[in-house]
Amino acid sequence: MTELTLRDDAKRRVLRANLTFAAVLVPILGLTAVSLGISTRNLALALGYACVVLAMIPLTYVLARRFTDRSRVTFGDGSVTVQGWGRPRRFTVAEIERVVTVDSMGFGGMTPTHHLIVVGPTKRLALLVGQMWDRDQLSAVALDLAHRGVPLNPVHQPVTPVQLRAMDPRLVPWRQAHPVALGLFVGLGVLLFFLVAFVVMVAFLV
Numbered sequence: 001m002t003e004l005t006l007r008d009d010a011k012r013r014v015l016r017a018n019l020t021f022a023a024v025l026v027p028i029l030g031l032t033a034v035s036l037g038i039s040t041r042n043l044a045l046a047l048g049y050a051c052v053v054l055a056m057i058p059l060t061y062v063l064a065r066r067f068t069d070r071s072r073v074t075f076g077d078g079s080v081t082v083q084g085w086g087r088p089r090r091f092t093v094a095e096i097e098r099v100v101t102v103d104s105m106g107f108g109g110m111t112p113t114h115h116l117i118v119v120g121p122t123k124r125l126a127l128l129v130g131q132m133w134d135r136d137q138l139s140a141v142a143l144d145l146a147h148r149g150v151p152l153n154p155v156h157q158p159v160t161p162v163q164l165r166a167m168d169p170r171l172v173p174w175r176q177a178h179p180v181a182l183g184l185f186v187g188l189g190v191l192l193f194f195l196v197a198f199v200v201m202v203a204f205l206v
Contacts, residue, residue: 002144004073004137011068013131017110018064022057029053071132075144080118082126091118091125098151099142100171104158107176112158116142117171124170 006014032049067085074081081090097119106112113130116138128138146152155164165172 001074001076002140004133004140006068006071006132007134010132010134011065014068015061015064017131018060019057022060026053026056029056073128073133073137073141075141078148080126080141080145082128089126091120093145093148093150095120096125096145096150097121098153099145100153100155100168101138101142102155102159102164105155105161105164107161114138118145119168119170122170124173 070083070085072083074083079090079092080096081088083089100117100119102115102117104112105115107129110131114135115130116126116128116133117124118126128141130138142152155167161172161176165174
């Protein structure tokens, strides 16, 4: 059995990416604290909400650190076990339809890098991204499965998530292929939520 864990430079990349996301999100949510204070005229409520928002930064660091420490891939006995958040996901060679290696692709505006995708008959079983796993680590997994009879399909030319999804919808879910549209939907949902909440608050105060 072979067990792969994140190397130190990969851990730093994951931590940096998560903290950058939190640093962008916190000011945006901070504006809602100001709006909440103005609409409700409740300073304590607004300050409490602002404290919760600020707590996202250390919480993001702790959760990201725990994720990087727990992440591992185990293979070598005819099965692959992927550990990240939650319970480990294990699948055998019999459950795998094919393995796809991508030399260069970026998700959500991130720098294009290598990926390994394990596909079952109806859905994607695992996605191992280059921001976390080195090329030689992913090659070891792919070659082990190929030696056990799993078809290996390399994609050498640079592709986008949309292009890869066009090849096979199982490779990339819609939400990953269209992050801008997903962000707009989520943003619209959040806006509608606060709009409804504001109307309800005004109705109670009037």
